[in-house]
Amino acid sequence: MASVAAVTRILLGKNLLNSGRVAVLPNTGFVKFYSAAPTYENIKIETVGAKKNVGLIQLNRPKALNALCKALFIEVGKAVKDYDADDSIAAIVITGNEKAFAAGADIKEMQNNSYSSNQRNGFLQEWEDVSNCGKPIIAAVNGFALGGGCELAMLCDIIYAGEKAKFGQPEINIGTIPGAGGTQRLPRYVGKSKAMEIVLTGNFIDAQEAEKMGLVARVFPVEKLLEETIKLAERIGTHSPLIVKMAKQAVNQAYETNLRAGLLYEKSLFYGTFATNDRKEGMTAFIEKRAPNFKND
Structure with missing residues (x-):
């Protein structure tokens, strides 16, 4: 030896x-x-919160206002999947910086794309890694969330915004249309008429109007945004991870089906909670007037 x-x-x-x-x-x-922690070039990751149970992903291309190049989104997808698979993480927060959440896709990167190359290479396919996440994802938006940046925020389950945030889908100004859900998710948030106005004009909306329309859940002072978003993630983390996942599935179904089918889906998931130990623990704790001890089971 x-x-x-x-x-x-x-x-x-x-x-x-x-x-x-x-x-x-x-x-x-x-x-x-020891297994090495992943290293990233376009994002920063950190576990935050009092219990270190919140996964924080910060977009980190400040010189490009966090423009969403393919390499960045591959890294976001990898970080989301890793946090989704980590039992110690209750919720995920995606943020940028005070100047920009993400000011759109990287135009220079896509300028020479063709229809056939988009089809052949599955352009924007990486975005599904975020939408497929089982855990709640909260967007903390300061500054510009335009084009792909607005679409990324809408991929998240909840949007909190700083008071100076700006949202928009300005793709019409460069001869194209939103391609990562902007024409589909925006009407579900704000209704057809307002979505048409935003998409067809390319105009921006501020945080206060976005909250009024239902695009944003809450608006905070810029310096308080991330703190309040992490608090929300921590609050979600006090509940059963299994039941949180089922609740997220039920709400998402409302956007993907008609009311009758959605109600049937909700009821089936509701019945399903009665097969879990966490449902039994939650109701028992309520009756016994104590805090529940959820086991994700």
Whole structure:
């Protein structure tokens, strides 16, 4: 067996010992390998909240006002899927910076696309990683949320906005239309007439109007936005993760079917909660006048 000193020299030579992925166990000569946290170029990730149960994804292309290039969205999708699979994470927050949540798609990147290349390569397919997430996702929007930025916010389950936020679908100004849900999700938020006005003019709407129309749930001072959004995520995290997921599925169904079919779907999920231990624990705790101890079961 190699000595600890010899193992250490080998690891130092390979730049592994200080990487956070490898440690030499004292007095044994054995090496322990740790899985490396993913590194990203276009986003920052962090677990936040008092219980470290909120996954924070910050778009990080400040010079481009967080324009949504393909590489950025691949990273967002990867981070969302990782948080969705992590049992310690209750909810996810996506944000940008004070100047921009995301000021649209990266026009330079898509300028030379063709119809056939879009079809062949499944252009914008990566966006489904966000919409398929089972856990609640909250958008914390400061600054511009335009085009793809507005569509990304609408992919989330709840939108909180800073008081200076601006929303819009200005694709009409560059000879195209929204392509990641803008013409479909916006009418479901604000109604047909208002959605038509926004899409056909390319005009922006401010945070206060967005709240009035139902696009945004709440508006906060810029410096309070992220704090309040994390509080919301933490509040959601006090509930059963299993039941939260079922509730999210039921609400989303309302946007994808007619009322009768939606009511049947809701009832089937409601009945399904009675097969869970968390439903039993929740009702028992209520009757016993104590806080529930949910087990995600």
